[in-house]
Amino acid sequence: VMLDTIGPELLIMNKSEHSISLHEQSLVTLTPDQDKQATPESLPINFSGLSKAVKKGDEIFIGEYLFSGKETTSVRLEVSEVKDEDVICLIKNSAVLAGPLHTLHVSQIRIDLPTLTEKDKEVIGTWGVRNNIDFLSLSYTRSAKEVMHAREFLSTLAELKHVQIFAKIENVEGLTHFDEILKEADGIILSRGNLGIDLPPQKVFLYQKEALSKCNIAGKPVVVTRFVDSMTENLRPTRAEATDVANAVLDGTDAVLLGGETLRGLYPVETIATIRRICFEAKKVYNQGLFFKKSIKSTVKPMMHMESIASTAVRAATNVKASVIICFTCSGRTARLIAKYRPTMPVLSIVVPQVNDDQLQGTVTGSFEARQSLVVRGLFPILAGPPTSTGEKTKGATDEFILKLGLEHGKRVGLVRRNDRVVVCQKIRDAAVVEIIELRD
Numbered sequence: 339v340m341l342d343t344i345g346p347e348l349l350i351m352n353k354s355e356h357s358i359s360l361h362e363q364s365l366v367t368l369t370p371d372q373d374k375q376a377t378p379e380s381l382p383i384n385f386s387g388l389s390k391a392v393k394k395g396d397e398i399f400i401g402e403y404l405f406s407g408k409e410t411t412s413v414r415l416e417v418s419e420v421k422d423e424d425v426i427c428l429i430k431n432s433a434v435l436a437g438p439l440h441t442l443h444v445s446q447i448r449i450d451l452p453t454l455t456e457k458d459k460e461v462i463g464t465w466g467v468r469n470n471i472d473f474l475s476l477s478y479t480r481s482a483k484e485v486m487h488a489r490e491f492l493s494t495l496a497e498l499k500h501v502q503i504f505a506k507i508e509n510v511e512g513l514t515h516f517d518e519i520l521k522e523a524d525g526i527i528l529s530r531g532n533l534g535i536d537l538p539p540q541k542v543f544l545y546q547k548e549a550l551s552k553c554n555i556a557g558k559p560v561v562v563t564r565f566v567d568s569m570t571e572n573l574r575p576t577r578a579e580a581t582d583v584a585n586a587v588l589d590g591t592d593a594v595l596l597g598g599e600t601l602r603g604l605y606p607v608e609t610i611a612t613i614r615r616i617c618f619e620a621k622k623v624y625n626q627g628l629f630f631k632k633s634i635k636s637t638v639k640p641m642m643h644m645e646s647i648a649s650t651a652v653r654a655a656t657n658v659k660a661s662v663i664i665c666f667t668c669s670g671r672t673a674r675l676i677a678k679y680r681p682t683m684p685v686l687s688i689v690v691p692q693v694n695d696d697q698l699q700g701t702v703t704g705s706f707e708a709r710q711s712l713v714v715r716g717l718f719p720i721l722a723g724p725p726t727s728t729g730e731k732t733k734g735a736t737d738e739f740i741l742k743l744g745l746e747h748g749k750r751v752g753l754v755r756r757n758d759r760v761v762v763c764q765k766i767r768d769a770a771v772v773e774i775i776e777l778r779d
Contacts, residue, residue, distance in 0.1 A: 339469055339470065339471045339473070340471065340472065340473035340474070340475050340504070341461070341462060341465070341466050341469075341471045341473070341474055341475065342475040342477060342506075343453075343454060343455070343458040343462075343474065343475060343476055343477045344455060344457060344458055344477060345453050345454070345455065345458070345476070345477030345478040345506075346449050346451030346452065346453060346455070346478050347441060347477070347478070348383060348384065348385050348388070348441070348442040348443070348444070348449060349383065349384045349439050349440065349441060349442060350381050350382070350383055350400055350435065350439065350440040350441075350442055351372050351376065351382045351383065351384055351438075351439070352376040352381075352435065352437065352438050352439070352440070353375065353376070353438070354375055354376060355437065355438045356376075357434050357435065357436040358376055358377065358378055358381070358434070358435040358436075359378055359432075359433075359434050360378055360413050360429050360432060360433050360434070360435065361378070361429060362429055362430065362431055362432045363428065363429065364378070364428075364429050365379070365418065365426055365427065365428060365429070366378065366380065366381060366415070366426075366427055366429055367379065367380045367381070367424050367425070367426050367427070368383050368388060368398070368415075368424065368425040368426075368427060368442075369381070369382055369383065369423065369424045370382070370383060370384075370385060370386040370388065370389075370423050370424075371423075372384065376435075381400070383442060385449070385451070386423060387449070387450055388423075388425055388444070389420050389421075389422065389423045389424060389425050391444065391447050391448065391449060391450070392417050392420065392425055392444060392447055393417065393420065394417050394418065394419065394420070395416065395417060396416070396417040396444065396445065396447060397414065397415070397416060397417075397444075397445040397535075398414075398415040398416075398417065398425075398427060398442060398443070398444050398445070399412065399414055399415070399443045399444075399535050400412065400413050400415065400435065400440050400441070400442050400443075401413060401433070401435070401440055401441060410432070410433050410434060411433060411434065411435065411436065412433055413429060413430070413431055413432075413433035413435070414429075414430040414431055415427035415428065415429060415430060416428045416430055443532060443535050443536075445535055445536050446509070446510050446536055448480075448511060453476060453477070453478055453479060453480065453484040453487070453488070454476065454484070454487060454488050454491060459491060462474070462491070462492075462495070462498070463495060466495075466498060466501075467495060467497045467498060470497070471498065471501055472500075472501065472502065472706060472709045472710050473501065473502050473503075473504055473524075473525075473710070473713070474488060474492065474501050474502070474503050474504065475504050475506050475527055476488050476503055476504065476505050476506055476523075477506045477508065477529075478506065478508050478509065478512070478532075479505035479506055479507060479508075479512050479519055479523070480509070480511040480512050480515060481511075481518065481519065482515065482518040482519050482521065482522040482523075484505075485503055485505055485519060485523050486522060488503055489503060489522075500707075500710075502524035502525065502710055503523050503524050503525075504523060504524060504525040504526065504527050504561065505519045505520075505522075505523035505525075505526055505527070506527040506529050507519070507526060507527065507528055507529060507533065507549070508529040508531075508532035508533060508536075509532060509533070509536045510536045510537065513533075513545055513549070516549060516552065517552070520552060520553065520556055520558060521556075523558070524558065524559075525553075525558050525559040525560065525561070525713065526549065526553050526558065526559075526560045526561070527560075527561045527562075527563065527595065528546060528549055528550075528560065528561070528562045529563050529564070530542065530546070530562065530563050530564040531563060531564045531597070533545070534564070546562070546586075546589065547589050550562070550586075550589045550590045550591055551589070551590065553590070554590040554629070554633070554678070554680075555632075555633060555636045555637075557674060557675060557678035559592040559593070559713045559714050559715070560590070560591055560592055561591065561592060561593045561594070561595050561713070562586050562593075562594060562595065563594075563596075563597060564597065565579060565582055565583050565586070565594060565596070565599075565613070566579045566580075566583070566596075566599055566609060566612070566613065567579070567598065567599070569599045569603060569605055569608070569609045569612070570598050570599050570602065570603040570604070571603070571604055572605075573605055573608055574612070575612060580612075580616055583613060583616045583617065583620070584616055584617075584619070584620040585620075587616075587617050587620035587621060587624065588620055588623075588624060590629070590680075590715075591715075592713060592714055592715040593713055593715070594613055594617065596609060596610070596613065624680070626656075626680050626681065626682045627656075629679075629680050630649075630652065630653075630656075630679050630680070633649075633678065633679055633680075634649060637649075643770070644671070644672055644675055644770065645675055647672070647675075647763065647770040647772060648675035648676045648678065648679065648763070649679055650772050651663055651665070651676055651761055651763045651772045652676060652679040652681045654761050654772055654774060655681055655761040656681065656682065658759045658761070658774055659759065660683055660758070660759045660760055660761045660774070661683055661748075661753060661754055661755070661758040661759065661760060662683050662685070662686055662748050662753050662754055662760055662761075663676055663681060663683060663684070663685045663686070663760075663761045663762075663763065664685075664686045664688065664741065664744045664745070664748075664760060664761070664762045664763070665685060665686065665687050665762075665763045665764070666688050666690055666737070666740060666741075666762075666763070666764040666765065667687055667688070667689055667690065667707075668689070668690050668691075668692050668704070669707055670687060670689060670707040670708070670710060670711045670719070672763065672770075673685055673687035673711060673714075673717055673719070674711065674714055674717065676763065677714050677715060677716050677717040680715070680716065681716065684716055684717075684718055684753055685716055685717050685718065686718050686720060686744050686747065686748060686753070687708075687711050687717050687718065687719040687720065688719075688720050688722055688740050688743065688744045689704045689708040689711070689719055689720065689721050689722065690704065690722050690740060691704030691705075691721070691722065691723070692704065704721055704722075705721060707719075708720070708721040720743065720744060720747055722740050722743060737764065741762060745760070745777070748760075754777065755777075756777055756778070757776070757777060757778070758776075758777050759774060759775065759776050759777070760774075760775045760776075760777060761773070761774055761775075762774075762775060
């Protein structure tokens with residue numbers, strides 16, 4: 339379960355909820371006076387600092403779903419004049435704003451509001467705890483400090499101490515500080531809806547490729563949004579959209595995030611099925627060998643111990659044409675390191691629960707770690723049963739049982755067959771071992 343924060347979102351406040359028609363080449367005033375009624379001439383907003391943040395010529399976008407170039411529910415404005423706390427704008431395209439709230443986005447301008455708002459904290463502490471969330475999507479992340487602040491807040495909630503933070507990159511400021519954000523966050527969401535507004539169209543692909551490459555080299559999952567807008571109303575994507583999905587897979591994205599297509603679209607199930615088929619075809623032609631060499635070359639030398647074991651497991655699996663890699667893990671870290679090298683075969687991550695003793699009662703971990711592995715490309719987690727003993731003899735028997743569990747699961751889902759070769763990565767005492775098994779029975 340992922341909870342998406344609101345963040346420093348600017349909104350048009352339409353208390354009357356009547357539709358507002360905006361006409362091209364007319365003027366409209368954005369005012370922080372929320373007591374005013376929303377009209378085609380005046381739109382109240384929830385931020386009093388807009389007049390200090392913008393200047394003549396700046397671009398502002400308003401819409402329920404942001405601006406895509408064809409939606410009549412979004413409008414592009416150009417700042418014409420700043421007058422006290424009001425911002426007077428020229429309307430660049432006709433649109434109808436229907437409903438009580440619409441997002442306002444100022445292109446390449448910093449809005450001095452906290453990334454994690456008090457409302458966000460309230461929702462995390464109630465809905466988030468109640469629903470046992472696995473991920474926090476931190477909207478409008480602009481610096482590593484904002485990720486650190488969110489992590490500090492999560493640490494105050496005992497039930498959510500395992501939650502991973504995915505930094506949502508939505509503007510140029512987030513791209514500017516991308517390297518430091520990537521280092522601090524557990525993963526990245528490239529939110530192309532807002533980025534497509536902040537960036538010139540000819541630069542979007544370049545920043546996307548660069549961001550995905552950095553995430554892949556760092557071994558951190560990356561998710562890309564906004565692919566098949568046309569399937570909100572149509573049964574098939576355009577050729578450009580289908581190619582866009584495939585290229586994202588070839589560029590290294592771990593997941594594709596759908597929004598309006600499934601939230602308000604007419605064909606949500608068909609959209610998911612279509613995206614799945616495109617991703618499947620793209621993965622079949624992914625050049626794993628080239629990526630493996632690039633990853634090895636980019637890894638800091640000397641390699642960390644587990645990094646070396648992970649890359650060895652992938653190399654061995656490739657050389658013997660293994661059908662699957664099975665990894666025993668407690669935290670999920672070793673399995674993620676293996677998946678980082680994008681092996682052509684699936685990685686079965688068998689998460690072994692651990693007992694944490696405290697003064698009141700023991701708790702068993704593992705379910706969080708297993709679920710969080712689902713977002714990693716090529717990684718298929720299985721949660722093993724809770725441990726029963728820590729004795730050395732029992733430990734060996736437990737490892738054998740866990741391996742059998744993984745093989746039976748692989749056979750059940752069609753990943754493992756008789757005479758297949760399987761690469762197993764596990765820790766035995768203080769050593770990490772990579773083993774090649776040929777299945778006879």
